[in-house]
Amino acid sequence: MKQAQGKDVTKYRWADIPEEELNPLLTRKLITGDRVMLSELVLKKGCVVPAHHHENEQVSYVIRGTLKFEVNGREIILRAGDVLHIPSNVVHSATALEDTLDIDIFSPPRQDWLDGTDQYLRGK
Amino acid sequence: MKQAQGKDVTKYRWADIPEEELNPLLTRKLITGDRVMLSELVLKKGCVVPAHHHENEQVSYVIRGTLKFEVNGREIILRAGDVLHIPSNVVHSATALEDTLDIDIFSPPRQDWLDGTDQYLRGK
Numbered sequence: 001m002k003q004a005q006g007k008d009v010t011k012y013r014w015a016d017i018p019e020e021e022l023n024p025l026l027t028r029k030l031i032t033g034d035r036v037m038l039s040e041l042v043l044k045k046g047c048v049v050p051a052h053h054h055e056n057e058q059v060s061y062v063i064r065g066t067l068k069f070e071v072n073g074r075e076i077i078l079r080a081g082d083v084l085h086i087p088s089n090v091v092h093s094a095t096a097l098e099d100t101l102d103i104d105i106f107s108p109p110r111q112d113w114l115d116g117t118d119q120y121l122r123g124k
Numbered sequence: 125m126k127q128a129q130g131k132d133v134t135k136y137r138w139a140d141i142p143e144e145e146l147n148p149l150l151t152r153k154l155i156t157g158d159r160v161m162l163s164e165l166v167l168k169k170g171c172v173v174p175a176h177h178h179e180n181e182q183v184s185y186v187i188r189g190t191l192k193f194e195v196n197g198r199e200i201i202l203r204a205g206d207v208l209h210i211p212s213n214v215v216h217s218a219t220a221l222e223d224t225l226d227i228d229i230f231s232p233p234r235q236d237w238l239d240g241t242d243q244y245l246r247g248k
Contacts, residue, residue, distance in 0.1 A: 084134070
């Protein structure tokens, strides 16, 4: 098996990562690897992420607060310690029922989140 | 873009996932997707994960406690809120300096963790 001893590991602290305000109810921080992206999302109560879909596989992990997902007409409530696996291309929306801290994991990384073509999240 | 409305999303609660005891100092829970795997690792103080490497990209996210990684002779201390990105095939080891709760994310999922061929983690 190949060993890549020269490759760099990188340590991050969420507290040190610049925060991007997408709209008054939603801020985001990103850690981007080769195959995987982590995002720390802070959603204020009432924040709505409109229905959308993407090829990237998604895992959402609620650290605190309450997040309601809608998938195929089904409501799924996530509270602290709950995890939702969303396969590739499944349409989903989300509403923060409380102030919420959520970690979203994507594979591959979300190119639209890196290049800012994520208009569905952005305030006018 | 293809929409896979029929595909199932799955909700998990860490508290409901069976815990696997790998050795007296290390237990593990798994959530496995198509391209990504999440693992909740509980490491008691003094737990040592010996040096190893794998093709899977790894991101380690310490929720509480303190974890010391060694990579290429370099010591990296992770505390609550710290994240380490370990590229594919980089040799690494880890020691729990305190009782630690860590989320490890892999892409692709760790086949050796699914089929139990992870002897480097298991007590004799």
